[in-house]
Amino acid sequence: MTTYGAKGSPKNAHPHLPFPPPPFPPLPHPRRTVFQGTGLERVEDAATYAPGGHYPVHLGDVVGSKYKVIHKLGNGGFALVWLARDVKKGRCVALKILRADAPPREALTLEYLKTHTTTNRIAHLQETFMVQGPNGIHQCLVLDVGGPSLEHLILYCKRLPLPFRIDAARNLTEGLATLHSAGICHGDLTHSNVLFQIKGLHDWTEDEIYRYLGPPKTKLLLLLDGTPAPAFAPTHLVDALDYSNLDVARLSSNILIVDFGEAFSKDNVPPGLGTPVSFSGPELAFGYPPSYAVDLWALGCLIFEIYTSRQLLPTAFGSEEELISMATETIGALPEEWRNSYYNKEISLEPISGEKHRWFDAQIERAYTLDSRISKHMPELSQDQHATLVQLLRSIMVFAPSQRLPSAEVRKYAWFTGKS
Structure with missing residues (x-):
């Protein structure tokens, strides 16, 4: 067990967590060393x-x-x-x-x-x-x-039976609900931080x-x-394990939420997060502080990915503009009150020639919707199953953070309980 030495907690320490260990001694002047490349793909620098x-x-x-x-x-x-x-x-x-x-x-x-x-x-x-x-x-x-992360399973095309995927999504939701009930926001809930256990x-x-x-x-x-x-x-x-040779029959639908390096409590909210853009709550680009809602947005992305083996909001260059463009094509128009608070002031969101900016135009038809993407990637669903899953995702993937369905309610949803 760790022994904590200091009695006083620093100002930025989590108010509900144990005292941190004493500070490390100062390190010598950094070395400048140049190594040859190794050719391995999954190694540290x-x-x-x-x-x-x-x-x-x-x-x-x-x-x-x-x-x-x-x-x-x-x-x-x-x-x-x-x-x-x-x-x-x-x-x-x-x-x-x-x-x-x-x-x-x-x-x-x-x-x-x-x-x-x-x-x-x-x-x-x-x-x-x-x-x-x-x-x-x-x-x-x-x-x-x-075991392997959701990212690994997608990378190696290891798509699993629908009952397994339903169990996995339910287990992920229950894990997040437990985390939130304990007063902790994960802050970096991505497909690399959701692991499937191996029996x-x-x-x-x-x-x-x-x-x-x-x-x-x-x-x-x-x-x-x-x-x-x-x-x-x-x-x-x-080289890190890639699980490409793993027999999926050895996988359990139980999942582990890992990597709490960005986690915080509601009483100690950081100014920002290092979450990859594809899983980042879009409200962060419009001046909203991190909150439980960022985990809920990420949960919606992950549920979609578990079921379809596709990322919901892929971004080729990892930019906020890509995320928001993808999100508006999938979810719909942004709230009008967000128009003047976008972080990148070099990009104009004002109407041009009397037309609304695409991000804010609720009247235009979107071709890349949740409905169409579920139809494309999960044609095996019945009409009722399709409608229930789309409704679940629409309840989570809401732009206004306060309107996202809490994780405790997500796990009670008809898609998981079988009750309509």
Whole structure:
């Protein structure tokens, strides 16, 4: 368990969460190191192995005296996540090792949720501890192990039977409702942060893991001049699991909501969020502060994606303009009162030649609607099923944040209960 040293909480700490650990000692002047490329697709930038950066890990390492690293689950800006085996209990876990300069928000949120929720739909924090490395002191989070993300399933075209998808969407909704009832907004609910669990994975042996998921792919890490990587970096980089060989029959419809690095409470709302644009509440571009409503918008996007294996609001360039254009073609016109509050003042939303701007024109016909897209991607639905699903999504995908159906009500919806 983590021991918290300070009695005073900093001004920006979550008012309902435990006190943060003491600040890390100052790091030496950053190194400037240039590495050769590895050719691997799902690896961290080797340049992040520097003071304040990642903790160098090798396959087979035992971290925290009992967690043997056997594969990589993923990598992000502030952490690497490893599939590890608790050698004392003989069970697999997800070992998330944060960069030395990572903020403590996620650990604080998970500690709070550990005592305020009982659901198995949210990543459960088993233990936290610190490790000292050449790049600083790193916080380690031991979590229940998940499986492929929704993004992985879409990428590898692993579409699942309709009853499975209904269960998965219901479980996701229940997880979000539990999170909101505990007073926490996730803030970064995307298809990469929704994991499908694999039946029995926590009890698999190393041989079973490599047989069912594939062995790790590694590449020697070298400096630009061809010499081996220094001690502050690993000797090899490890590609993250892609689950392309996973038999979908091994998947459970239970899901885990993970990655709470953007989470906040209603009493400590951040000025903005780092959510990818395709899942970001459009109101944020019009001056609204983050709220539970951003999770609800993302939930609608994810429910659509679970059912159709397509993103609801894909953006090629990740711009706010793309998001809003896609959203208005799918949902309809924006509220008129938003016209003067768009964040990008270089773009004029004023009427031209007497015509309303397309974003605000409720009279024009939209060809890319929820109705038409459900028809295209789910032709197997009956007429009643189609109508119920479209109605559910329209109840969530509302531009005005206050009018979105709360998660506690979404899970009671006829689509999930079978009651019309």
